[in-house]
Amino acid sequence: MTQLPRLYAILDAESCARRGLSLLETARAWRDAGVTLLQYRDKVASDLGVLRNAALLREVFGGLEATLILNDRVHLFADSGFDGVHVGQGDASVAAVRAVIGPDAVLGVSTHNPAQVSAADLLSVSYVAVGPVFATSTKLDTEPVVGLDGVALARSLTRKPLVAIGGITQANAAAVLEAGADSVAVISGLLDGDVRGFVAAHR
Structure with missing residues (x-):
């Protein structure tokens, strides 16, 4: 991946569940709004459940030029049919992940400080994620x-x-992009806000 869209949508199963939202209906709404890069994150479902949802998400975005990323579950990558995976600092090494997903799949890695960013720059990752930029309630162990x-x-x-x-x-995304980010990853800002407006403002 040489270029990212300005909006990186993260479809988090727990965040949807807390709001009483259907994962697939949310995905369809985001697709219809123009989302082209989606990470599916599910910390609770079984491997089988994740694969079932992955298959449904592939159908939702089928026929579109969309990139689908699986959060963490590297061992499910081949069966998911997704385009890549995203891993955190506490997950398997980039080298180990590359051995599983191959050289051409998209691979993103989370970083939280300058040392981690510098280290990631030397690795065979497709993009580097940095944060949290602002306080967030989406993750408890931030x-x-x-x-x-x-x-x-x-x-x-x-x-x-x-x-x-x-x-x-949507209110602070422009400032984050101006600070140097190529893309902004958003969860609650899409679930609670104007998805079409967000996408339109960050094409």
């Missing part, structure tokens, strides 16, 4: 907030495409 200055610093430390994540909304 790292310290990096702020806009952290995004700018990360931009200076890597030539890889840079994704900013954490507390990003």
